[in-house]
Amino acid sequence: MKQMGEMLLRRESFEEIVMGNTALVRAMVASGTRVISAYPGSPTPEIATAIGAIPDGKRPFYFEFSTNEKVAMEVAYGASINGHLSTVFFKSVGLNVASDTFVQLNLMNLIGGMVVVLGDDPGANSSQNEQDNRHFARMAYTPVLEPANPSEVYTCYKAAALLSKKHHMPVILRMTTHVCHAKEKVAFDALPDLVFDDTPKFDVGNGPYIPITSLVFPKKRRALANLAAVESGAEESSLNSVTDHGNDKRGIITMGLPFMSLMDVLEKATQKPDILKLGFVHPIPKKLVLDFITTHRSVKILEELDDILENDVKKIAYDAGVTTRIMGKADVEDWVGEYTYDKVYDILSRTWPDLLPVREEADQGVVVPDRPAQMCPGCGHRSAFYAIKKAIEKNDITVADIGCHTLGFLPPYEMGQLLMCMGASPGMGAGLSLFNDSRKVVAFMGDSTFFHAGLPGIINAVFNNHNITLILMENGTTAMTGHQETPATGKNVNGVTDKIPLKGVLEGLGIRHIYEVDTYQQEKLTDLVKQALADDAFSVVIARHPCMLKFTREQRRKKGYQGKRVAIDQKICDQNHECLASFGCPSFTRKEDGSVEVNPDLCIGDGSCMQTCPTSAISPHKP
Numbered sequence: 001m002k003q004m005g006e007m008l009l010r011r012e013s014f015e016e017i018v019m020g021n022t023a024l025v026r027a028m029v030a031s032g033t034r035v036i037s038a039y040p041g042s043p044t045p046e047i048a049t050a051i052g053a054i055p056d057g058k059r060p061f062y063f064e065f066s067t068n069e070k071v072a073m074e075v076a077y078g079a080s081i082n083g084h085l086s087t088v089f090f091k092s093v094g095l096n097v098a099s100d101t102f103v104q105l106n107l108m109n110l111i112g113g114m115v116v117v118l119g120d121d122p123g124a125n126s127s128q129n130e131q132d133n134r135h136f137a138r139m140a141y142t143p144v145l146e147p148a149n150p151s152e153v154y155t156c157y158k159a160a161a162l163l164s165k166k167h168h169m170p171v172i173l174r175m176t177t178h179v180c181h182a183k184e185k186v187a188f189d190a191l192p193d194l195v196f197d198d199t200p201k202f203d204v205g206n207g208p209y210i211p212i213t214s215l216v217f218p219k220k221r222r223a224l225a226n227l228a229a230v231e232s233g234a235e236e237s238s239l240n241s242v243t244d245h246g247n248d249k250r251g252i253i254t255m256g257l258p259f260m261s262l263m264d265v266l267e268k269a270t271q272k273p274d275i276l277k278l279g280f281v282h283p284i285p286k287k288l289v290l291d292f293i294t295t296h297r298s299v300k301i302l303e304e305l306d307d308i309l310e311n312d313v314k315k316i317a318y319d320a321g322v323t324t325r326i327m328g329k330a331d332v333e334d335w336v337g338e339y340t341y342d343k344v345y346d347i348l349s350r351t352w353p354d355l356l357p358v359r360e361e362a363d364q365g366v367v368v369p370d371r372p373a374q375m376c377p378g379c380g381h382r383s384a385f386y387a388i389k390k391a392i393e394k395n396d397i398t399v400a401d402i403g404c405h406t407l408g409f410l411p412p413y414e415m416g417q418l419l420m421c422m423g424a425s426p427g428m429g430a431g432l433s434l435f436n437d438s439r440k441v442v443a444f445m446g447d448s449t450f451f452h453a454g455l456p457g458i459i460n461a462v463f464n465n466h467n468i469t470l471i472l473m474e475n476g477t478t479a480m481t482g483h484q485e486t487p488a489t490g491k492n493v494n495g496v497t498d499k500i501p502l503k504g505v506l507e508g509l510g511i512r513h514i515y516e517v518d519t520y521q522q523e524k525l526t527d528l529v530k531q532a533l534a535d536d537a538f539s540v541v542i543a544r545h546p547c548m549l550k551f552t553r554e555q556r557r558k559k560g561y562q563g564k565r566v567a568i569d570q571k572i573c574d575q576n577h578e579c580l581a582s583f584g585c586p587s588f589t590r591k592e593d594g595s596v597e598v599n600p601d602l603c604i605g606d607g608s609c610m611q612t613c614p615t616s617a618i619s620p621h622k623p
């Protein structure tokens with residue numbers, strides 16, 4: 001980490017193998033970015049890891065994890081209109097949360113400049129959908145630059161910062177999962193002298209910053225004029241390039257990760273099509289595209305997710321009366337998933353059957369068995385689900401939320417029959433409880449989500465008297481995205497801060513039925529949930545236990561740490577398999593003879609399983 005921090009601030013030029021997310025941070029530093037805000041979500045958390053590697057006091061910028069993406073967007077906006085180059089980053093669906101603010105940004109005069117870094121997720125590697133945020137960019141008249149690899153992340157961010165500062169408008173840097181996470185040797189320039197003028201420059205004269213009805217039209221005209229001005233820059237941009245294979249019959253227009261897959265696939269092609277690769281993707285460089293399509297007989301558009309580039313290119317062709325055959329998405333499969341090597345191979349083979357050799361079966365990669373996600377050994381959520389399952393009736397309705405506890409929907413717990421997005425569980429639960437006296441509704445929510453988007457649904461339950469029970473799964477961290485702090489932990493990325501305890505907030509809302517318990521106290525938790533369900537009012541159970549992955553990692557870093565584990569006394573074990581079938585800790589393995597074994601590499605010795613064994617056959621392992 002120390003080395004990474006030093007590298008990111010190195011004065012002289014250098015080359016290094018880094019992730020896209022790391023290259024981004026060097027570009028932020030080099031561009032003089034002064035304020036950075038974020039909310040965690042894959043594929044972007046390693047941006048914060050790289051930022052965190054720069055030692056405290058040496059960071060040439062302010063950084064915070066805000067409570068959610070909308071707030072993060074507003075922090076970056078406020079900084080920009082005060083004269084600072086700012087950046088906000090988060091995952092794809094984060095833009096849904098931030099959109100109310102985001103769609104207004106281009107109406108405003110962002111005097112310091114502002115880059116919106118999006119971690120889109122084609123393939124839904126770690127998201128609840130694979131939305132294409134280029135739609136949002138169009139709706140908000142916002143330019144989009146899209147890198148294909150870590151080197152381009154570095155150049156595209158710098159270009160985005162310059163563009164944003166020049167036009168005083170937001171610019172999107174759209175990254176996707178395997179651009180964020182790919183590693184490549186990147187050539188970094190020497191760092192310019194970083195001199196900051198921190199005089200607060202906010203001035204209403206730079207505005208207006210109040211989008212009331214009478215100002216909407218002039219502001220919208222300004223946004224459109226800005227976009228038109230940017231378009232002429234797009235024509236000249238070095239982020240776009242043509243690879244000329246001297247093929248006037250076939251061309252491909254592409255961008256981002258599909259370009260990288262294309263380069264690999266074309267290794268096998270006998271006659272390579274020409275390629276127009278876009279890095280400046282919105283607004284589209286019309287002349288460049290027109291030139292490309294008029295000089296080829298057929299053009300294939302290779303883009304992940306939706307048909308945005310395709311429609312742009314077809315419109316350009318139609319308006320200019322060009323008769324080149326333009327081929328976009330042919331079938332449903334082309335709309336789904338990442339454009340990996342295999343996918344691009346298939347698509348191009350269907351587009352031009354003579355382009356590539358038919359793939360041998362052996363060529364088609366290894367089929368990797370599915371490895372379903374699961375809760376870690378010792379996870380407090382496992383104990384909670386095990387205990388709560390005993391408190392509810394089969395017919396009751398359980399509503400999940402986003403986080404590690406979402407995994408409760410898996411067997412053997414099967415808790416959480418529906419899921420939507422962060423903070424949605426109390427609202428959906430409220431709806432399910434209406435005209436429903438026979439089936440209790442239990443909603444789940446994590447502590448980071450509580451502050452992110454959970455509170456409005458909770459307040460609504462109080463305000464409208466909804467008869468549901470909410471289980472707050474408090475593990476003291478934003479676990480699923482890599483253990484970022486929450487407002488309840490008393491720390492933020494910059495140091496110590498006031499704790500905002502969940503219970504205090506709930507009490508402040510006037511909630512009368514609040515219960516608290518450590519999830520390892522399984523019997524007590526079962527009893528409390530039964531009580532909460534009997535309350536006939538909105539009730540909350542705070543089911544607390546620290547994230548054991550985080551805890552164990554911290555312990556392992558301590559000097560003299562000695563691993564612990566449990567053991568099964570085979571003389572006592574009657575092979576009832578409660579530990580496997582109902583508790584389901586992955587540390588247990590059933591052997592062919594029916595006996596149960598503890599995997600010493602997985603078990604952390606937390607002992608939460610011991611109380612689940614009807615014959616008390618599990619006990620701490622004595623070395």
Ligand SMILES: Cc1ncc(C[n+]2csc(CCOP(=O)(O)OP(=O)(O)O)c2C)c(N)n1
Binds near residue numbers: 040097448478480481
């Ligand atoms: C709008 C949005 N932002 C970010 C994410 C990424 N994300 C997935 S799980 C999660 C963590 C939730 O933390 P918490 O509620 O504390 O639950 P835990 O994982 O700790 O159980 C986040 C931030 C998301 N899915 N949606």
